Amino acid sequence: MIPNVDNDSLVYLNGERVRLRDAKVSVLDRGFIFGDGVYDVVPAYDGKPLRMHAHLARLERSLEAVRIPCDLTRADWERIVLELIEGSGLADCVVYIQVTRGVARRDHAFPEGVEPTVFCMVSPFTRPDERLRQQGLSAVSLPDERWLRCNIKSVSLLGNVLARQAAIDAGVDDVIQFRDGHLTEGSAANIWVVRNGTLLAPPRDELILEGIRYGLMEELADRCGIPFEARPVTEAEVASADELMLTSATKEVLPITRYNGQAVGSGLPGPVYARLRAAYDAVIAAL
Numbered sequence: 001m002i003p004n005v006d007n008d009s010l011v012y013l014n015g016e017r018v019r020l021r022d023a024k025v026s027v028l029d030r031g032f033i034f035g036d037g038v039y040d041v042v043p044a045y046d047g048k049p050l051r052m053h054a055h056l057a058r059l060e061r062s063l064e065a066v067r068i069p070c071d072l073t074r075a076d077w078e079r080i081v082l083e084l085i086e087g088s089g090l091a092d093c094v095v096y097i098q099v100t101r102g103v104a105r106r107d108h109a110f111p112e113g114v115e116p117t118v119f120c121m122v123s124p125f126t127r128p129d130e131r132l133r134q135q136g137l138s139a140v141s142l143p144d145e146r147w148l149r150c151n152i153k154s155v156s157l158l159g160n161v162l163a164r165q166a167a168i169d170a171g172v173d174d175v176i177q178f179r180d181g182h183l184t185e186g187s188a189a190n191i192w193v194v195r196n197g198t199l200l201a202p203p204r205d206e207l208i209l210e211g212i213r214y215g216l217m218e219e220l221a222d223r224c225g226i227p228f229e230a231r232p233v234t235e236a237e238v239a240s241a242d243e244l245m246l247t248s249a250t251k252e253v254l255p256i257t258r259y260n261g262q263a264v265g266s267g268l269p270g271p272v273y274a275r276l277r278a279a280y281d282a283v284i285a286a287l
């Protein structure tokens with residue numbers, strides 16, 4: 001029995017629907033041995049997934065980038081995700097999808113004739129509460145020590161795990177990572193910077209994971225008439241930002257109101273955040 005999960009919940013494993021407690025994978029699975037796999041996380045509200053197609057398209061891009069052959073079609077993925085949500089009876093939930101290169105004798109080279117391991121589960125989604133929305137998060141800066149293919153949503157997350165733990169050890173909610181003096185991202189979220197009314201984010205390149213909320217925030221900024229620029233952002237620009245925020249499937253959009261022990265702007269969630277937040281809530285309400 002695994003603590004803090006619903007061991008009776010139904011999961012998808014290699015075409016079967018089984019209880020979480022009964023879902024078993026070989027110790028020779030390359031996900032376990034090498035972290036050789038990719039994943040995605042789809043949030044759903046009141047049983048309705050948000051931007052499922054964009055998440056599935058990203059999953060397909062990740063599979064292609066690491067050359068894991070998987071013959072599940074887009075329609076198969078959709079069915080798996082929707083059936084899991086429906087079967088769970090959960091209103092707000094997150095669907096986790098993972099595909100590894102499969103089970104084989106330990107050898108770094110790609111194995112031949114091996115089926116990928118496909119695992120999906122659904123968990124309750126505890127949305128950020130009103131207190132977090134009002135007070136915001138705290139963050140500290142951290143050198144980005146991850147690999148150079150952060151655009152792939154790989155299950156090899158040791159760098160991200162160490163980054164999140166660095167935040168916890170520093171007594172804050174998250175880190176803001178920098179590579180060569182430029183902003184990359186949080187431990188598991190994209191970071192947004194507001195300066196003089198303009199929303200800034202680092203370019204979509206191999207140094208960050210392009211969140212599904214990256215495109216969504218761009219759309220929302222456009223809808224709200226907030227100028228948006230994707231460009232390299234320096235450490236100094238982050239330190240003197242008017243507002244900072246982060247986005248992810250599970251954090252939605254949240255303000256960062258303390259950075260390296262200092263208040264960000266007024267120390268309260270800013271006006272650009274407030275407009276984007278309202279626009280994000282409107283997207284959820286319209287699902």
Ligand code: PDD
Pocket residue numbers: 041160185186187188189190208209210211212213214247248249250
């Ligand atoms: N993480 N950057 C990183 C490194 C991430 O891990 C995530 C999401 C994001 C934001 O992506 P999106 O908007 O598509 O959620 C950016 C997920 C939630 C996770 O690992 O659980």
